[in-house]
């Protein structure tokens with residue numbers, strides 16, 4: 001399993017490298033400012049690693065076993081450099097501790113730390129990658145014991161995820177371009193809720209599907225992104241209602257593509273179906289443009305769809321994506337579920353869509369520069385203007401220290 005994740009990351013890396021080469025070629029024909037973006041040595045990354053993690057270190061050379069450490073990453077700067085400190089056992093009274101620095105560039109992560117407790121004189125290096133969902137994994141080496149040994153193995157985060165530097169909060173008041181139930185004739189009711197979440201403190205709840213076979217749920221997002229820069233889609237889902245783990249395949253993704261200049265609804269539709277899911281915890285489904293899809297919808301015309309999304313000809317675009325619950329069969333009746341943390345990776349930018357019941361201002365400044373348009377009160381209601389947003393912050397949040405901020409129920 002770990003190998004599969006790593007292999008997936010490697011696929012993304014090679015795709016990134018290819019797109020950078022393409023960007024460099026394009027840059028030759030563009031003004032000099034483009035060279036700075038494409039050829040600069042700066043460590044552009046879509047990821048913000050600051051946060052708390054648990055990391056499982058598996059020893060494969062010079063030792064054996066898996067040891068889960070806790071770790072805190074802080075102070076990531078614009079060059080991608082950060083501080084990292086951790087220890088073993090995770091969450092307990094440490095018998096081993098280490099600290100040092102690291103860097104994230106693109107999806108690549110490196111760290112260099114020294115032990116300060118339990119393994120004096122030991123230095124450890126880690127190298128790995130951030131997966132589209134924000135989990136991280138890679139390999140490590142150290143010089144235990146006494147600074148002269150040689151050990152190594154693999155590591156993977158088991159708790160905590162990197163966030164993207166570009167997170168959009170999706171609420172009923174501001175859907176950030178998402179369209180829910182675009183076809184009203186087969187719609188299934190939904191609502192935003194704080195009963196479950198994988199990031200933030202809310203998610204989107206798809207209510208139990210009705211007994212009409214055509215009923216299902218669709219969440220669509222228009223993209224218009226060139227296929228050549230499209231890398232991956234990841235999303236978290238939780239099976240609910242009368243669903244079981246066998247219903248993971250009912251929480252699937254469609255990617256609708258168009259050929260250059262096409263006036264068709266779509267030319268090739270790539271379908272991606274999760275292999276596993278859970279009715280107790282959120283499961284992350286990740287699909288890369290180079291992955292073989294579960295199915296391809298090919299129009300009955302002279303163009304034959306390539307085997308993978310990434311194989312679409314130059315000039316093709318990803319017109320939109322759709323997250324689904326249900327396959328319009330009678331067996332969908334009673335199936336429900338949750339979505340959260342949709343991460344779309346394109347053109348080296350990862351955008352996180354965080355589904356939430358509310359998106360309250362945390363300062364007066366949040367309301368300014370049209371910020372109020374993205375925000376809500378503690379019931380998810382939008383503001384009418386900047387003044388109402390500022391007033392809400394002053395009176396409902398800031399002025400009443402004991403007031404319920406909407407994150408707990410009274």
Ligand SMILES: [Ca+2]
Nearest residue numbers: 199200202355
């Ligand atoms: Ca959320």
